[in-house]
Amino acid sequence: AQSVAQPEDQVNVAEGNPLTVKCTYSVSGNPYLFWxxxxxxxxxxxxxKYITGDNLVKGSYGFEAEFNKSQTSFHLKKPSALVSDSALYFCAVAEGNNFNKFYFGSGTKLNVKP
Amino acid sequence: AAGVIQSPRHLIKEKRETATLKCYPIPRHDTVYWYQQGPGQDPQFLISFYEKMQSDKGSIPDRFSAQQFSDYHSELNMSSLELGDSALYFCASSLGSRGSSYNSPLHFGNGTRLTVT
Structure with missing residues (x-):
């Protein structure tokens, strides 16, 4: 069975500091991971998203995520947080070769303080 | 760029009434997904369609039904509404890739907020 865990309900960070939002996953086959x-x-x-290839994936708004197979993690990172990054972040995994279902983590609320 | 359009944005219904939610996918997207997000909850998969046929089913109640039309838009029909159906309903679309490597993430609409009183 596929599942995603986001261990932190909330992450607080000061503007300009690096941020990390954690995600771990469990899949029966190759993981297809998303933020x-x-x-x-x-x-x-x-x-x-991470499908295959480089473990470090770069995305929108300066975010990136690192796929770590041995730790089954896909943490979201940003070198310098902005107040406007404050939002709810969901990690998701697609089910093997069946892409009709996405399983979402419970979400992490990111608060960036000025 | 065109996004996923959902209508209406807000809907208030009474218990036991019916509701219809509409979703217009991104042009050329042939796959539609419906999700339900309760207050403070993560989105739960309800049902999906690929090329106008149901492709998968999640935790959709029997009181709900959905279909995808020839223009790829989709409608979620909800009957005998209950207070617990109050939620944000998201539609997402993607370019289907049945049987081949995945290459299209889901793109979500802004959701329809349904309130059942």
Whole structure:
């Protein structure tokens, strides 16, 4: 069975500091991993994905994520946080070769303080 | 760039009423997904369609049904509404790739907020 875990309900960081939002996954085959961001009352916006290739994936708005197979992790990172990055972040995994289902983590609320 | 369009943005219904939510995917996207997000919850997969046929089914109640039309838009029909159906309903679309390597992430609409009173 596929599952995604985001161990932190909330992450607080000061503007200009690096940020990390954690995600670990469990899949039965090759992982297809994604990060989405959700602003209040808005849909989920795609940030980045890992399918194959380089373990470091670069995405929108300066975000990147590192795929670590041995630790089954896909942490989201940004070198310098902005107040406007404050939002809800969801990690997701697609189910093997069946791409009809995405399993989402529980979400992590990122608060960036000025 | 065109995005996924959902209508209406907000909907208020009473218990036992029916509701219809509409989703217009990104042009050329042939796959549509429906998700339900309760307050403070992560999105839960309901149902998906590929090329106008149901491709997968998640935790969709029997009171709900959905279909994808020839122009690829989709409608989620909800009957005998219950208070617990109050949620944000998201539609997402992608370029289907059944049987081949995945290359299209899901693109989400802004959602329809359904309130059942």
């Amino acid at each position: 989405y961001v959700q602003y209040p009352n808005r849909g989920l916006q795609f940030l980045l």
